[in-house]
Amino acid sequence: xxxxxxxxxxxxxxxxxxxxxxxxxxxxxxxxxxxxxxxxxxxxxxxxxxxxxxxxxxxxxxxxxxxxxxxxxxxxxxxxxxxxxxxxxxxxxxxxxxxxxxxxxxxxxxxxxxxxxxxxxxxxxxxxxxxxxxxxxxxxxxxxxxxxxxxxxxxxxxxxxxxxxxxxxxxxxxxx
Amino acid sequence: xxxxxxxxxxxxxxxxxxxxxxxxxxxxxxxxxxxxxxxxxxxxxxxxxxxxxxxxxxxxxxxxxxxxxxxxxxxxxxxxxxxxxxxxxxxxxxxxxxxxxxxxxxxxxxxxxxxxxxxxxxxxxxxxxxxxxxxxxxxxxxxxxxxxxxxxxxxxxxxxxxxxxxxxxxxxxxxx
DNA sequence: GGAATTCATTTAACATGTTAATCATCTCCC
DNA sequence: GGGAGATGATTAACATGTTAAATGAATTCC
Numbered sequence: 001x002x003x004x005x006x007x008x009x010x011x012x013x014x015x016x017x018x019x020x021x022x023x024x025x026x027x028x029x030x031x032x033x034x035x036x037x038x039x040x041x042x043x044x045x046x047x048x049x050x051x052x053x054x055x056x057x058x059x060x061x062x063x064x065x066x067x068x069x070x071x072x073x074x075x076x077x078x079x080x081x082x083x084x085x086x087x088x089x090x091x092x093x094x095x096x097x098x099x100x101x102x103x104x105x106x107x108x109x110x111x112x113x114x115x116x117x118x119x120x121x122x123x124x125x126x127x128x129x130x131x132x133x134x135x136x137x138x139x140x141x142x143x144x145x146x147x148x149x150x151x152x153x154x155x156x157x158x159x160x161x162x163x164x165x166x167x168x169x170x171x172x173x174x175x176x
Numbered sequence: 177x178x179x180x181x182x183x184x185x186x187x188x189x190x191x192x193x194x195x196x197x198x199x200x201x202x203x204x205x206x207x208x209x210x211x212x213x214x215x216x217x218x219x220x221x222x223x224x225x226x227x228x229x230x231x232x233x234x235x236x237x238x239x240x241x242x243x244x245x246x247x248x249x250x251x252x253x254x255x256x257x258x259x260x261x262x263x264x265x266x267x268x269x270x271x272x273x274x275x276x277x278x279x280x281x282x283x284x285x286x287x288x289x290x291x292x293x294x295x296x297x298x299x300x301x302x303x304x305x306x307x308x309x310x311x312x313x314x315x316x317x318x319x320x321x322x323x324x325x326x327x328x329x330x331x332x333x334x335x336x337x338x339x340x341x342x343x344x345x346x347x348x349x350x351x352x
Numbered sequence: 353g354g355a356a357t358t359c360a361t362t363t364a365a366c367a368t369g370t371t372a373a374t375c376a377t378c379t380c381c382c
Numbered sequence: 383g384g385g386a387g388a389t390g391a392t393t394a395a396c397a398t399g400t401t402a403a404a405t406g407a408a409t410t411c412c
Contacts, residue, residue, distance in 0.1 A: 038331040039211035155214040
């Protein structure tokens with residue numbers, strides 16, 4: 001079995017070529033990977049339960065967001081549920097077909113659509129929520145409530161740090 | 177303008193129905209959402225640069241992983257690049273068509289495929305890497321190197337906490 | 353030594369992510 | 383009040399995530 005781990009990196013073949021450039025961050029320790037793996041570890045806990053109720057993670061996010069408001073415009077919903085417009089559009093079509101949500105046009109603006117959760121949708125939420133809460137509690141217990149709060153605070157800070165950094169790119173501006 | 181924020185939650189209409197159940201975690205503060213938003217904030221920085229070089233995030237992950245080894249089997253690569261088999265399979269097909277990687281059968285086992293990065297692939301990596309490093313450095317500077325290290329440590333710990341929790345449906349009853 | 357099983361990888365099918373383009377409405381401004 | 387642009391939502395097109403099934407090759411078992 002060939003196990004490639006941290007240290008057996010690139011046998012010969014590029015000794016002098018790579019001497020000049022930094023070896024780059026050890027791949028598995030990059031920030032995006034760390035975040036991806038952590039999130040996957042968390043979602044792995046929830047997916048089976050959601051699946052048992054015929055919901056995907058994103059559909060659940062949308063229904064959950066809808067329980068917190070009476071009604072909401074699509075754009076706002078996209079922001080709250082952290083979904084891109086096209087994804088949301090498709091999912092709303094599906095949820096509406098399943099009668100889990102209701103949709104109508106805004107009163108003053110025919111462009112805007114207003115969405116709300118249906119009674120059936122609420123019922124589904126209420127069926128799923130207890131299990132989700134149990135799972136969340138188990139995660140909190142395992143990791144530690146205080147540590148979890150601290151982690152979330154740090155994640156929020158990271159997001160905030162990068163907020164303004166958006167598009168100050170040198171090379172992107174160069175091309176087009 | 178209808179702004180629904182943290183406080184104007186659920187106007188009437190379900191007063192007694194919701195009296196019994198806990199209001200559930202404020203949605204935007206759930207752990208999965210925090211992780212998703214943080215990761216998106218980070219990836220938003222890298223995507224334009226990768227795109228300029230014709231790479232998606234996942235393609236980049238694969239090529240990056242391949243630079244760290246001489247050659248690697250597909251299953252191992254999936255583990256290292258944190259991709260599911262089907263995704264990896266599709267991407268490898270594409271990368272091979274673009275001559276960025278090479279693929280051959282394993283010597284002792286015709287089931288296994290062995291993948292390595294091509295000279296062209298290496299060249300591409302070398303073209304992208306500097307920009308990526310600059311972005312990573314900017315993120316580190318903004319957020320703080322020490323804080324970043326601490327965050328990664330906490331993310332790793334979270335992953336570890338949840339490691340055994342996977343599928344206690346029936347089978348993993350065997351102790352750890 | 354061959355049927356049954358396991359294993360590595362791929363294909364299939366559907367849902368979402370991502371960017372660009374489209375479509376309808378709305379706003380502004382002359 | 384009508385046309386140029388802005389805006390909200392959807393559609394289009396392609397890439398990946400996710401689970402199940404299929405394929406092909408090795409291993410086990412009798």
